[in-house]
Amino acid sequence: MYRRRDTRRDLLIAEITAELRRYGVDAQHVGHAFAGQHGLNVTDLQALIAVMDAELTGAPITPGRLGEHLGISSGSVTALIDRLERAGHIRRDRDPTDRRRVLLRYADRGAALAMDFFRPLGERTDRVMSGFRDDELEVVYRFITAMGASLREHRDMVRAARPESPRRRTD
Template sequence: MYRRRDTRRDMLVAEITAELRRYCVDAQHVGHAFAGQHGLGATDLQALIAVMDAELTGEPITPGRLGEQLDLSSGSVTALIDRLERAGHIRRDRDTTDRRKVLLHYAERGAAVAMDFFRPLGERTDAVMAGFGDDELEVVYRFITAMGGSLREHRDEVRAARVEPAPRRRTD
């Protein structure tokens, strides 16, 4: 009987895949805990992350781009933004170069609430990264960037292939 011998690489790939899966699940739990403590839904949290990521890149997000990222209709995005703005998590600002354009930013109160909640995680993350040299971090960065790109490609394919369910037929 032929028995496949796992190579070190095979075992590493399996362990890395399992760790990524566990990391995603644990990150979701942390995100849900934050959302629950602040009366936010899953989509609210996704929106806040999108606003934060856009600000970190120096290109604030527009409501239209937010809707595209979250796969929401314009009406749903408006309701979402209204809700997050009322709660003090985000603010709307007019673009200084094109007053017709609205940009979304983290509001000071929302940023303070997020900072308080996520500061311990940030400190843990910093401590973990301190254990790696610059060359190692370059490899980790290249890996995680490629994995993120792969996941987003798959997400986009799944979205594009999504088919509306057929209406249920009565069986009586």
């Protein structure tokens, strides 16, 4: 049922929600443009983002964790990694503390391609952020972090509720 929005807060929440939705769609378009220019599919792009995010946190991702993150089988993740490695986007490194473990890292060629493509967006982002005071950025950070956590919770709930495909069924 339609709820009338007549307070300033209600209007602001509606506008923020609409902007977040538009931002998400626009970010997907940019990601798909990068993927299209480099012969990547959506799963490839998601894998590259997961590898990059893991490296940024200082905890490179393993193939098993990548498969869990993407919700794909070990065979599919192996094919994915092989494809991304052949294309020069990622590399496999042995874990220096446990040589049995493989860590996935962004390859120099893949990092250079991403840097060239996303540099103009980074510059635009820097210009936007320079218009905000530190205390404002702290509020934005708190907001976007909470919104991201909320979205991931919902994503996980939806994943858990979806019926298994016949190929994944174990009974």
